[in-house]
Amino acid sequence: MPLAPVDLVILIVFFGLLFDYTNGFHDAANVVSTVIATRVLTPLAAILLASILNVLGATQTSGVAETIATGLVDSHSTTQLTVLCALVGAICWNFITWYCGIPSSSSYALIGGLLGASWVHGGVEMILWGSLFYKVIIPMVASPIIGFLLGFVVLKALNKLIHHPPFQHRQKLFARLQIASASLVALSHGLNDAQKSMGIITLGLFAGGVIAQPHIPLWVIAACALVMGLGTASGGFRIIRTVGYEITTLHPLQGFAAETSASSVILMASFLGMPISSTHMIVGSVTGVGAARGASKVRWTTGKKVAYAWIFTLPGSALIAALVLQIVKWLIQPVFV
Helix, strand or coil: CCCCHHHHHHHHHHHHHHHHHHHHHHHHHHHHHHHHHCCCCCHHHHHHHHHHHHHHHHCCCCHHHHHHHHCCECCCCCCHHHHHHHHHHHHHHHHHHHHCCCCCCHHHHHHHHHHHHHHHHHCHHHECHHHHHHHHHHHHHHHHHHHHHHHHHHHHHHHHHCCCHHHCCHHHHHHHHHHHHHHHHHHHHHHHHHHHHHHHHHHHHHHCCCCCCCCCCHHHHHHHHHHHHHHHHHCCHHHHHHHHHCCCCCCHHHHHHHHHHHHHHHHHHHHCCCCCCHHHHHHHHHHHHHHHCCHHHCCHHHHHHHHHHHHHHHHHHHHHHHHHHHHHHHHCCHHHC
16 A cells, blocks of 8 residues: 555654664764773763763754755655655665674765665756765765874874973873863764754655745754764664774873864864764774874774775665665555655
């Protein structure tokens, strides 16, 4: 029996919030991994702190949600089923990479799912290539490089600074500072990542005629903020292990440098409407602070595994979403496609 439009709206909201939840325990693992690895906070304290600040960050609107809702594909030609299949593709990719303990990007999984489903639905003309290039492709390539360079430079500068007498008790000082920098990462993660779930749900509501304009309803903001907090509270210990322990050895000084570098770029990108990956930023920054201590301090084999995941996230989630939509098109009446 074909799905009615109202059924599709319910499914879009459900899967949109499910994606938001997976984003919470998947990407938020990157937020807390450094502060756990340096033993500044216990896993429970770190996860609770990140949960609260993710919720707070998620309630603050930025241009990221608008980019997802209207800036990547033709929103006027998008159908509810396209949005639903995009979400299924992103969720499947999140679960696959979480199971493997690979810190891939939920952001680009969602974008890939939206692109793949839209391509199958309406062809290449559905995709807004200019916006995709400037707001997704360039930041996707540049963000881990910027994170690496910032982490490298910030740690080098801090190493020079701590040789001055006022910083002789530096470990205790930077342990305290790392709590602040970890909090800023959690806040910026909520500000950037929750916006993507808000944007995709809003796109689905607009496609179904539930809202007249693709503007984010207040209840969508509240629901996404709450669900991301719940997802963060669930933890993602497979990924925490990879980011916090398998790239390089971290102490409070290195953790503070990595978190400060990552959060500054994520916040800037959020206000520019760029849906960048907090995963890319954290992993890039952690690798940068490791390299600042010497190339031998970085486990490059782990970095290679993570890099492969980044390369395949966009096409992988796009392929899953495209296949799901194609299968559904074979099973239900074309009017709903």
